[in-house]
Amino acid sequence: MIFQRTAVIGIGLIGGSFALAGREAGVLGEVVGVARSERTLLEAVHFGAADRTTADAAVAVRDADLVYIATPVAAISAVMAQIAPSLKPGCVVTDAGSTKLGVMQAAAELLPPHAHFVGGHPMAGSERGGVAEARSHLFHGRTYLLTPTPGSDDALARLRELVIAIGARPVVVDAQSHDRIVARTSHLPHIAAAALCLALGDNVLQRDFIGAGLRDTTRIAEGPVEVWREILMTNATEVLGALDEFIAATERYRDAVASADEEEITRLLDEARAARQRMGES
Amino acid sequence: MIFQRTAVIGIGLIGGSFALAGREAGVLGEVVGVARSERTLLEAVHFGAADRTTADAAVAVRDADLVYIATPVAAISAVMAQIAPSLKPGCVVTDAGSTKLGVMQAAAELLPPHAHFVGGHPMAGSERGGVAEARSHLFHGRTYLLTPTPGSDDALARLRELVIAIGARPVVVDAQSHDRIVARTSHLPHIAAAALCLALGDNVLQRDFIGAGLRDTTRIAEGPVEVWREILMTNATEVLGALDEFIAATERYRDAVASADEEEITRLLDEARAARQRMGES
Numbered sequence: 107m108i109f110q111r112t113a114v115i116g117i118g119l120i121g122g123s124f125a126l127a128g129r130e131a132g133v134l135g136e137v138v139g140v141a142r143s144e145r146t147l148l149e150a151v152h153f154g155a156a157d158r159t160t161a162d163a164a165v166a167v168r169d170a171d172l173v174y175i176a177t178p179v180a181a182i183s184a185v186m187a188q189i190a191p192s193l194k195p196g197c198v199v200t201d202a203g204s205t206k207l208g209v210m211q212a213a214a215e216l217l218p219p220h221a222h223f224v225g226g227h228p229m230a231g232s233e234r235g236g237v238a239e240a241r242s243h244l245f246h247g248r249t250y251l252l253t254p255t256p257g258s259d260d261a262l263a264r265l266r267e268l269v270i271a272i273g274a275r276p277v278v279v280d281a282q283s284h285d286r287i288v289a290r291t292s293h294l295p296h297i298a299a300a301a302l303c304l305a306l307g308d309n310v311l312q313r314d315f316i317g318a319g320l321r322d323t324t325r326i327a328e329g330p331v332e333v334w335r336e337i338l339m340t341n342a343t344e345v346l347g348a349l350d351e352f353i354a355a356t357e358r359y360r361d362a363v364a365s366a367d368e369e370e371i372t373r374l375l376d377e378a379r380a381a382r383q384r385m386g387e388s
Numbered sequence: 389m390i391f392q393r394t395a396v397i398g399i400g401l402i403g404g405s406f407a408l409a410g411r412e413a414g415v416l417g418e419v420v421g422v423a424r425s426e427r428t429l430l431e432a433v434h435f436g437a438a439d440r441t442t443a444d445a446a447v448a449v450r451d452a453d454l455v456y457i458a459t460p461v462a463a464i465s466a467v468m469a470q471i472a473p474s475l476k477p478g479c480v481v482t483d484a485g486s487t488k489l490g491v492m493q494a495a496a497e498l499l500p501p502h503a504h505f506v507g508g509h510p511m512a513g514s515e516r517g518g519v520a521e522a523r524s525h526l527f528h529g530r531t532y533l534l535t536p537t538p539g540s541d542d543a544l545a546r547l548r549e550l551v552i553a554i555g556a557r558p559v560v561v562d563a564q565s566h567d568r569i570v571a572r573t574s575h576l577p578h579i580a581a582a583a584l585c586l587a588l589g590d591n592v593l594q595r596d597f598i599g600a601g602l603r604d605t606t607r608i609a610e611g612p613v614e615v616w617r618e619i620l621m622t623n624a625t626e627v628l629g630a631l632d633e634f635i636a637a638t639e640r641y642r643d644a645v646a647s648a649d650e651e652e653i654t655r656l657l658d659e660a661r662a663a664r665q666r667m668g669e670s
Binding site: 229334 | 511531533557559561569570572573574576577578579580581582583584585586587588589591592593594595596597598599601602603604605606607608609610611613614616617620621624627628630631632633634635636637638639640641642645646648650653654656657658659660661663664665666667668669
């Protein structure tokens with residue numbers, strides 16, 4: 107047992123899976139689920155993700171040793187403001203948001219010094235499938251990024267142990283590096299795929315011409331709009347930097363094609379191919 | 389039997405698979421294989437793709453009812469100039485290049501009026517795997533694009549029949565539409581994937597942050613450089629048009645993120661998602 111009592115705020119796919127996994131692994135004790143909808147609260151108990159529920163986050167955290175905030179990332183700071191006065195001294199607070207710098211700043215401003223915050227980003231199922239879709243194996247084999255705050259060493263150690271217990275691989279990274287890297291490895295590819303879909307226009311209907319390459323390249327553009335809107339809004343600075351680098355790279359190809367520069371085209375294709383190969387296969 | 393005697397010029401993966409498939413289906417009679425390397429010629433006979441071979445394309449086409457040009461696209465016009473004086477009256481000439489307008493123009497300029505040209509683009513295995521990799525089922529279930537020339541109705545009808553016989557699906561399209569559409573459904577995605585790889589820089593080494601989304605989006609950037617260089621060189625005009633549309637679409641995302649315009653970000657993500665869904669799954 108790592109935490110006797112846990113409050114999961116926003117007990118949907120991620121929060122529910124976390125609770126199921128932690129209970130199954132024997133590292134979480136009692137779980138109190140929090141959600142706004144009555145139906146979610148009933149389902150959380152029905153599917154075994156929570157022992158009891160409440161619609162009031164402040165009530166839920168009162169005796170909690172661990173507070174797990176799994177709401178949409180844009181709602182996290184409001185949750186922090188709401189729960190701050192009720193947090194128990196020594197409790198550990200973490201979240202499951204896909205961007206981290208804003209969350210870390212909110213935690214520094216809003217949480218009391220007697221609570222220990224460590225940011226979290228489980229790289230698993232970003233779609234909001236609801237608690238009925240929650241599975242204890244959701245995090246198996248996945249990377250679980252953790253962004254510590256000053257003085258959170260003990261909380262970080264306990265969360266690392268917990269992450270390992272639920273089958274994931276903890277990776278510690280500072281929040282700024284996190285947001286800079288995911289802007290490039292996750293957010294930029296999403297925009298590239300989406301922009302490609304826009305640029306295709308009515309050609310998306312040319313089924314005879316659509317092969318596996320185009321399908322692969324655009325697949326992620328089908329991701330949930332509200333999740334991606336929040337990600338782009340909360341990581342705007344890094345996303346803009348990544349986009350400028352991407353537009354510059356695309357313009358290098360355009361210029362090489364426009365000037366029929368065979369050597370430069372070869373160089374650019376070679377460089378991209380080598381980069382893709384360095385990425386490795388999973 | 390649709391063609392008694394066929395010359396396959398550039399008998400590698402595509403040309404060899406075409407010969408194997410046509411012979412297996414009983415629609416091609418004798419096949420004469422042409423390649424520059426002695427080893428390829430030996431392999432073409434060894435693997436059953438050709439009955440006999442020669443390094444001289446002009447000799448090969450002398451008695452041919454069908455001439456199948458499966459060289460790299462940049463070499464097609466040189467092959468046409470070489471074989472033109474030796475083509476038999478009434479013979480059908482086709483190719484397997486990934487871009488079509490340049491090939492059609494070369495055919496109009498270089499081939500004699502007594503030869504009937506129809507452009508071809510089998511959407512299968514673009515990598516130059518060599519004749520040892522040739523398989524009779526390579527075209528099974530694939531789209532086989534055919535671009536007719538004026539007065540080629542009879543040749544087109546025979547090639548359609550042949551394409552169906554080897555298990556592929558013939559789709560007739562004019563050369564200009566072909567190049568405009570593939571610039572968007574095939575060539576643009578390749579550049580987007582390649583530019584993404586370049587923009588990632590050293591982040592390609594951040595294995596902990598690299599998920600299925602990024603891998604899918606960049607997969608095609610591993611394609612063979614020489615094939616893609618030729619495609620971009622021979623379809624430059626359409627590729628430039630597609631690239632400008634793509635850069636404009638990417639800039640719409642950038643502007644929306646830069647101005648934190650939540651509504652516009654939602655609209656752009658929604659539009660892309662709907663376009664991807666209209667593409668359908670294969």
